[in-house]
Amino acid sequence: MLFAPTAWADNGTDNSTDSAANDTSQSQNQQTKSADKQPTETLTIAQITPVVTASSGFHMQVVVANTTTTDAPSGTLDVSINALFTFASRTDMQSWAENGTGIPTPNPLGSVHVPAIAAGQSATVSLDVQSDNQTLTQLRSWGPKPLRLSYTAGDTHTDLHSFLTRSSDGLQSAQTPAMNLTVAMPLTANDWQVNNTAVKHLIEETDSSDDGGTGSADGSAQSESKPESQSDAQSGSNQSKSTQGSDANTSSDATAAQSSSTSSSNLLSLSEPSIAQAKTVEQAVAKHPKLQVVADPVYVQESGSTAAIAGIMQPADFDITAYAAINDASAYTNAGVSDAQWTAKNAQTIYAVATKTASNPQTYAWQGSDDWSMDALAKARAQGYSTVIATASFDNAQTDTVHTGTYTVNTSAGDITVLKEQSELSTLAHGYATSKSAAAETSDAGRLSRLIAQSAFYQMEQPYTTRNLLMTFTRSSSAEWINQVMSALEQSPWLNLTDLQTMATADPYTVSDSVNQNAADQDTSATRSILDRLAASRSGITRLASSILKNGVTSDDIASLDPQALARRDADSTANHSNDPKQWLSGILAAHDSMALRALTGTAPSTSHERMADTAQQMTDTLLNSISITPSESVSVFSESAQMPVTVSNALPYAVKVQVNSITDSMQIVTSRTNTVSIPAHSEAQVAFTIRVSTSGSATARVSLADRQGNAFGGTQNTAITSVLRISDASGFIIIGFAALLGVVGLWRQFNRKKDPDE
Structure with a gap:
C-alpha cells in the first residue's frame, strides 16, 4: 500500500526566521565575503536529506521569505525530481545549480500549502516523504538527480534548483569501486588573549601567586586559564643565529626541546569563547574517526586538547606563504619571529611536551593567507616539512574529470609533496556557494545537498579509475557543520574515506619543478604593517x-x-x-x-x-x-641663578642609567641642558639643573628622559619657573651706587655750568 507524502506548514508567519537562521548561522560565521555579494532569495533550504536510502525517505524544510513591500497571498510549494535523469558533465550540474538547463522534473515528491506572508516576513514549511513514496521507488539508479522547488503565490512564481542523491542501498545496479576521499581540518585558533597582570609580574619580577585576579589584553577578567609554554618564543630568542634549512636549525630545535615545558604564568591564553568552541569541535571530531585532524601544537598545548590527530602543523599556524610573499627574513627576525620557532622539529617538540608523550607525529605545512609559491614550498621543505596542504588555487589547469590531488614538486631544498584540495567540494565545505548564481547554496543545507551530489558525480564519471580527492574544512568550521558533513559522507557508499598518509603516498598526478598558481600579486600590506x-x-x-x-x-x-x-x-x-x-x-x-x-x-x-x-x-x-620623572612644584627664582631639582623614579627590578634633559621656552630664563643619573632598582634619584635669569618673568621648563645614545623615551614633565629679580649681592649695590653718583654729577653740572651770553 502506498501512502501519500505528509506535508505541513507552520501556522502564521515566522518573524525571526529562526529555522533558517539556525541552519545558516555557520555559513555566516565562515564566510568572509561581504553580505552584499550574496543574493537575497525567496526560497531557502533549511533542512534536507543529503543521502536518500531505501529506508530513509526524504525530508525537507524550506523558508519562504517575502522580500517585497507588499503582503503575499497564500500559495503552494511543489517539489519534484527527474527520477530517470543522469547528469552527463560537471557543466550540466553547475548549470542546473544556477537555475539554468531546462531539465524536466515530471516526478512529484509532494506539495505544501504556504500561508499568506506579510511584507518583510517569512514562513517555514516542511515536506516529509515516506520511503515507499511512488516517486522514490521509481529511482532505479543511484546518484544525483535534479530537484526542483516551485513556489507559486498569486502571480508570483519562483523556482529553486537543488539535488536529491540516491545511494545504491536497495538497488539492483552494479556496484563500482568507491572513490577515495580524504577529509582534513586544521585544529587551531587565533583568538589569543594576553594576561596584563602576568605581564606586570614579568616586568616587575614579582610572584604572580600574590594576585588573584588576571586581566586580559582586552580588559576582560579571565577566571581560568591554563599555563602556556613559551617554547615557541624561546626557540627563537637567538635571533641573529636563525638559519635556513632544517639541518641548520638542529641546535635551535634542541634548545626549544629543553625549554618547551616552561610556564609563562598564564601570560597567553585562548579566550573563553575559543575554549568553548574548541570543546564542541573536539566532541564532533571524536564522533568521526575518519576525519583527519591536523593540529597546531601551540593550540594543543594551551587548550589541553586530547583529540586524536593525523598530524601537526607549523607552530601557532605561522603563515609560511605570507613569509615567502614578503621575502624579507630580516623583517620577521626584527619583529621577533625567527625561523627556529616554526620548524617541523620544533612543532613535534611542542606537541610532545603538551601531550607528555614521546611521539613524533607527521608534520604538515598548512596553507596560509597567500598561495603556495616555489619560494614558499622551498622554505617549508627547508624547515623540515615534507608535505603541505594547498587550496585549489595551487593548480589552475582545468581537466575533463577530477584527478588525484597529490603533486610532487622539486624545490631547491628537496622534493615536497603537495596535497591539493578539490575545488568544488572544499568550496562548499568552507561555507561558500559554488557561484553567486547557485541560489540553493546560500544555506548550509543547500550546500550539503550539492556537496553530496557532487561527490557522487565524481565517482560516476570515472568509476573504475583510482583517484584520491582532498576536501578540507576551515579553521573556524563549527562542530554542527562538521557533524552534518561527516555524517553525510559516512552514509555515502560511493566514497572511501582515507587518511592523509594514504593520499600523500599515492601516485602523484604530476611531478614538476614549477607551480601553476594565480598570476595576481598578493597584497601583503597588512602583514607588513x-x-x-x-x-x-x-x-x-x-x-x-x-x-x-x-x-x-x-x-x-x-x-x-x-x-x-x-x-x-x-x-x-x-x-x-x-x-x-x-x-x-x-x-x-x-x-x-x-x-x-x-x-x-x-x-x-x-x-x-x-x-x-x-x-x-x-x-x-x-x-x-x-622610568619616569616625578612631577615637581613650580620654581621661584629671586636671583640671577638657582637650582631646579628633578626626581627620577625607576620601577624596574634593575638599575638604570639615563640622561635627563631640560629646555625652557624663554631666552631670558634658561636651564642647563643635560644631566646623567643612575637610579637603583625600585628607587628614586635626584638631579639638579642650574637656572639662570636675566630679567623678571616666567617660563616653562620641559624635562624629558633619553637613553645614553640621546634618544628620547617615556613621558615629559613641565615645570613652571617664575623670576623676581632682587638685589642680593655686592655687585648689585655697586651698580646702584654708581648710578646714584652719576645722578649727583648730573645735577651739579646742571646748576653750576656757565650760561651762554645769548641766554
Missing part, C-alpha cells in the same frame, strides 16, 4: 637593554641570550637575583616573541592579529614608562 609594529616594539626592548639599563646588555649579549632563562626564573629569587639582567631580559623577549608569532598566523590579518601587535607594544611602553 604588523611586522613594522612588532619590530618597533622589540626595538624598544633591546634599546632598554643596551642603552638604559645601568649594566647594559650589548647587541651581542642579546643575540646570545639563553632561551631557557624563563624556565629557570623563580619568583622567590626576586630579592636575591644578581645585578645581571640577562635572565630577566630573556623572559621579556620570550613573551614579546610569543605574541609576535601569534600575530602572524595563517588567517588573513584580523583584529586578533592587531590585538597581539598592540599588546606587544603596550608591554614595551610599560617597560619604558617604568
Whole structure:
C-alpha cells in the first residue's frame, strides 16, 4: 500500500526566521565575503536529506521569505525530481545549480500549502516523504538527480534548483569501486588573549601567586586559564643565529626541546569563547574517526586538547606563504619571529611536551593567507616539512574529470609533496556557494545537498579509475557543520574515506619543478604593517637593554641570550637575583616573541592579529614608562641663578642609567641642558639643573628622559619657573651706587655750568 507524502506548514508567519537562521548561522560565521555579494532569495533550504536510502525517505524544510513591500497571498510549494535523469558533465550540474538547463522534473515528491506572508516576513514549511513514496521507488539508479522547488503565490512564481542523491542501498545496479576521499581540518585558533597582570609580574619580577585576579589584553577578567609554554618564543630568542634549512636549525630545535615545558604564568591564553568552541569541535571530531585532524601544537598545548590527530602543523599556524610573499627574513627576525620557532622539529617538540608523550607525529605545512609559491614550498621543505596542504588555487589547469590531488614538486631544498584540495567540494565545505548564481547554496543545507551530489558525480564519471580527492574544512568550521558533513559522507557508499598518509603516498598526478598558481600579486600590506609594529616594539626592548639599563646588555649579549632563562626564573629569587639582567631580559623577549608569532598566523590579518601587535607594544611602553620623572612644584627664582631639582623614579627590578634633559621656552630664563643619573632598582634619584635669569618673568621648563645614545623615551614633565629679580649681592649695590653718583654729577653740572651770553 502506498501512502501519500505528509506535508505541513507552520501556522502564521515566522518573524525571526529562526529555522533558517539556525541552519545558516555557520555559513555566516565562515564566510568572509561581504553580505552584499550574496543574493537575497525567496526560497531557502533549511533542512534536507543529503543521502536518500531505501529506508530513509526524504525530508525537507524550506523558508519562504517575502522580500517585497507588499503582503503575499497564500500559495503552494511543489517539489519534484527527474527520477530517470543522469547528469552527463560537471557543466550540466553547475548549470542546473544556477537555475539554468531546462531539465524536466515530471516526478512529484509532494506539495505544501504556504500561508499568506506579510511584507518583510517569512514562513517555514516542511515536506516529509515516506520511503515507499511512488516517486522514490521509481529511482532505479543511484546518484544525483535534479530537484526542483516551485513556489507559486498569486502571480508570483519562483523556482529553486537543488539535488536529491540516491545511494545504491536497495538497488539492483552494479556496484563500482568507491572513490577515495580524504577529509582534513586544521585544529587551531587565533583568538589569543594576553594576561596584563602576568605581564606586570614579568616586568616587575614579582610572584604572580600574590594576585588573584588576571586581566586580559582586552580588559576582560579571565577566571581560568591554563599555563602556556613559551617554547615557541624561546626557540627563537637567538635571533641573529636563525638559519635556513632544517639541518641548520638542529641546535635551535634542541634548545626549544629543553625549554618547551616552561610556564609563562598564564601570560597567553585562548579566550573563553575559543575554549568553548574548541570543546564542541573536539566532541564532533571524536564522533568521526575518519576525519583527519591536523593540529597546531601551540593550540594543543594551551587548550589541553586530547583529540586524536593525523598530524601537526607549523607552530601557532605561522603563515609560511605570507613569509615567502614578503621575502624579507630580516623583517620577521626584527619583529621577533625567527625561523627556529616554526620548524617541523620544533612543532613535534611542542606537541610532545603538551601531550607528555614521546611521539613524533607527521608534520604538515598548512596553507596560509597567500598561495603556495616555489619560494614558499622551498622554505617549508627547508624547515623540515615534507608535505603541505594547498587550496585549489595551487593548480589552475582545468581537466575533463577530477584527478588525484597529490603533486610532487622539486624545490631547491628537496622534493615536497603537495596535497591539493578539490575545488568544488572544499568550496562548499568552507561555507561558500559554488557561484553567486547557485541560489540553493546560500544555506548550509543547500550546500550539503550539492556537496553530496557532487561527490557522487565524481565517482560516476570515472568509476573504475583510482583517484584520491582532498576536501578540507576551515579553521573556524563549527562542530554542527562538521557533524552534518561527516555524517553525510559516512552514509555515502560511493566514497572511501582515507587518511592523509594514504593520499600523500599515492601516485602523484604530476611531478614538476614549477607551480601553476594565480598570476595576481598578493597584497601583503597588512602583514607588513604588523611586522613594522612588532619590530618597533622589540626595538624598544633591546634599546632598554643596551642603552638604559645601568649594566647594559650589548647587541651581542642579546643575540646570545639563553632561551631557557624563563624556565629557570623563580619568583622567590626576586630579592636575591644578581645585578645581571640577562635572565630577566630573556623572559621579556620570550613573551614579546610569543605574541609576535601569534600575530602572524595563517588567517588573513584580523583584529586578533592587531590585538597581539598592540599588546606587544603596550608591554614595551610599560617597560619604558617604568622610568619616569616625578612631577615637581613650580620654581621661584629671586636671583640671577638657582637650582631646579628633578626626581627620577625607576620601577624596574634593575638599575638604570639615563640622561635627563631640560629646555625652557624663554631666552631670558634658561636651564642647563643635560644631566646623567643612575637610579637603583625600585628607587628614586635626584638631579639638579642650574637656572639662570636675566630679567623678571616666567617660563616653562620641559624635562624629558633619553637613553645614553640621546634618544628620547617615556613621558615629559613641565615645570613652571617664575623670576623676581632682587638685589642680593655686592655687585648689585655697586651698580646702584654708581648710578646714584652719576645722578649727583648730573645735577651739579646742571646748576653750576656757565650760561651762554645769548641766554
